[in-house]
Amino acid sequence: xxxxxxxxxxxxxxxxxxxxxxxxxxLPEEIQxxxxxxxxxxxSTQLVLSLNGKPLQGKYKIPLDEKSFALYDINKGMITGExxxxxxxxNLECKLHYRRGVRDGLKxxxxxxxxxxxxxxxxxxxxxxxxxxxxxxxxxxKSEYKDGKKHGLFLTYAGDRLSTESSYENNQRNGVxxxxxxxxxxxxxxxxxxxxxxxxxxxxxxxxxxxxxTFKNDKKHxxxxxxxxxxxxxxxxxxVMGQKVTKAEFEKYEDN
Numbered sequence: 001x002x003x004x005x006x007x008x009x010x011x012x013x014x015x016x017x018x019x020x021x022x023x024x025x026x027l028p029e030e031i032q033x034x035x036x037x038x039x040x041x042x043x044s045t046q047l048v049l050s051l052n053g054k055p056l057q058g059k060y061k062i063p064l065d066e067k068s069f070a071l072y073d074i075n076k077g078m079i080t081g082e083x084x085x086x087x088x089x090x091n092l093e094c095k096l097h098y099r100r101g102v103r104d105g106l107k108x109x110x111x112x113x114x115x116x117x118x119x120x121x122x123x124x125x126x127x128x129x130x131x132x133x134x135x136x137x138x139x140x141x142k143s144e145y146k147d148g149k150k151h152g153l154f155l156t157y158a159g160d161r162l163s164t165e166s167s168y169e170n171n172q173r174n175g176v177x178x179x180x181x182x183x184x185x186x187x188x189x190x191x192x193x194x195x196x197x198x199x200x201x202x203x204x205x206x207x208x209x210x211x212x213x214t215f216k217n218d219k220k221h222x223x224x225x226x227x228x229x230x231x232x233x234x235x236x237x238x239x240v241m242g243q244k245v246t247k248a249e250f251e252k253y254e255d256n
Contacts, residue, residue: 004118005229007041008241012123015106016236017042028058028059028060028061028071029058029059029060029061030060030061030062030063031051031056031060031061031200032062032063033060033062033063033064033180035051036051036056037049037050037051037052039077040111041087043124043254044102044125044126045100045102045124045125046078046100046101046102046126047076047078047079047100047102048076048078048102049074049079050075050077055076055077055078056074056075056077057074057075057077058073058074059071059072059073059074060072060074061201064085064192067087067088068083068085068086068087068088068093068148069085069088070083070085070086071083071084071086076087077101078098078100078101079098079101079102080093080098080099080100080183081097082096082097082098082102083095083096083097083098083100084133085226091110091112092110092114093109093110093226094107094108094109094110095110096106096108096122097122102122102124103122103125104122104123104125104127105121105122106119106120106121106122106126107120107121107122111182115134115136116134116139117135118131118132118133118134118135119131119133119134119146120132120145126145126147126148127145127148128145128146128147128148128150129141129144129145130142130144130145131143131144131145135158138157138159138160139157140156140157141154141155141156141157142154142155142157143155143168144168147167149170149171150168150171151168151169151170151171152167152168153165153166153167153168154166154167154168155225156184161180161182161184162180163179163180164178164179165180166178166192170194172194172195173192173195174192174193174194174195175191175192175250176189176190176191176192177190177191177192178190185206185207186204187202187203187204188201188204188252189201189202189203189204190202190215191215192202194219196215197218197219198213198214198215198216198217198218199214199215200212200213200214201213201214201215205229206229208227208229208231209227209231210226210227210229211225211226211227212224213225213239216241217241219241219242220239220242221240221241222237222238222239223236223237223239223250224237225236225237225240226236
């Protein structure tokens, strides 16, 4: 009779032990990033993590610094699928995706309030696609990336309006860059070649051109002009590779 009464209690104890064992087995193993061997492919599109000669397998908690940590699913040494970065207080700092051990897909960083402050796209471990930065929920800048470099439009915003617009190739400004005023009108237009001012640069006041200069290798080179509000010429200046010269000196240089 005593045995029969104790059976339910015994079963409860066994179930609790089983549950504890399963729960414990699901807890991620904590490991230090500095202790891991990192093996990249030649093109850095795959990363295998190993310890003591064996690729990692399972769920891992890896401290990022003294205040935060990452949770990774690792299969055959490669971080796979969705990953998360947390503060030690439990606040989500970042959510990102991995494939073959490297970033691949959307990465989002969060403020303490939970709002997104950075959104980036990756492919094969490099930034590819759109990158957006926010402040208080409002877009601050937006850029395009290709193979880890700025490539395409780069836009910045002031409040709800467009502030600057540039075009990039291989991480360098190429083409026309513009700045805009509060009324949306263009304030400046500047041409770039490989991140250096090259060609015509124009500034505007109240929608009208008030100054223009020509640049070569980031230096004024040519004729600079300033205009009156009615559009007529106010004066001209002459430059040779950044040095201001007289009209006669400039024409002599041009003749040579």
